[in-house]
Amino acid sequence: MLKLTTPAVIFASALLSLAAPAKADIASTIGEFDEPFTFNTGVNTTLGNFIFTIPTDWTVVGATISGTFGNNDVPGLTNVTALSDYFVANGTIRVAGCDTFSDPCSAGTVDGSPAPWSYTFSQSDLATLAPEFAGGSLDFSVTQNFLGAVQTGPITLDMQVTPEPASFFFTCVLCLAGIVLRRRFRRT
Secondary structure, eight states: OHHHHHHHHHHHHHHHHTTTTOEEEEEEEEEEEETTTTOOOOOEEEEEEOOOOOOTTTTEEEEEEEEEEESSTTTTTSOOOOSEEEEETTTEEEEEOOOOOTHHHHHHOSOOEEEEEEEEHHHHHHHHHHHHHHHHEEEEEEEEEESSEEEEOOOEEEEEEOOOOHHHHHHHHHHHHHHHHHHHHHHH
16 A cells, blocks of 8 residues: 555655646836926826736736836936836835935936836735736826936836636646546556
8 A cells, every 4th residue: 555655645746746836927118208307396296007917817926116217318318317206006105216316316327327226016015006916007106306307217017927826726636636536547
């Protein structure tokens, strides 16, 4: 009996490792933004919306948003941005900020290129954003904190998605049922 059980456990483990949840990346990008110099300070303004489709019964398990302060449309002028804070979900989650005049986002980088930024969403952030993910749209906005012009390069939202745990559980149950059936037919 032990001889048959050991191969069955090894076989079951191998099948379960093959049934690991699938993962996929879904990316959405908003184009660059060039704001006129007469921008209002202290007002949250939507710069664009990320549009995407999450497959039915899949969940966002991780996400990162990234971009640049400035865009270099006019070298030496648009490679920086005004002091500002960047948000998603109608100002709910702050994802970036150009906070002081000495920061590369405002003062400029050594090589004159726009300063990059990136934010990885926490599990709490993902829970807060679940309705937006389900709806297939997430807004990106800015609040300007001082005079100047807000400039951004393309902003990219990269989401990692996987099937719901119920789908993974169903796959595991099917694998185990296959093992049981195989053992029954081998005995007869």
